[in-house]
Amino acid sequence: MFTIGKLGTLSGVSVDTLRYYEREALIAPTGKSGGGYRLYDENSVRRVHFIKQAQQCGFALAEIREFLLLRGRDSACCNDVRKLAIEKKLQLEQKIKTLRAMSTALDGLIADCTDAHGAIADCPILAAFESITLSQVNHED
16 A cells, blocks of 8 residues: 555656645545555555556546446446547547648748848738738628
């Protein structure tokens, strides 16, 4: 059995993070010491590693909680987890597409800014950010 500090050391996360995971019902102590300290077991270490690995794949804590709930459900199967993974992959691909478009837009703005020492009032990047057309404003209403 480990204290929260030892769990943090073994799992490579801060005590504050572990407390947050506990508040979010992602981990739970398995007991208490005679002094009232929360105690955790080897399963808690594995669970924290699971959480960190899932986060590295882009899953949010709410999604990770769903994985953990599925894991404890007898009626769940691997396809349930697969569906969640496919959904996350599609979300990530959309984010990548959006980021690429943003990067391309910045490339154009940077290319337009040929006079790096010019007056700030003449900066084409700032001018592009300020240029909202009337049609764009009308579409937002």
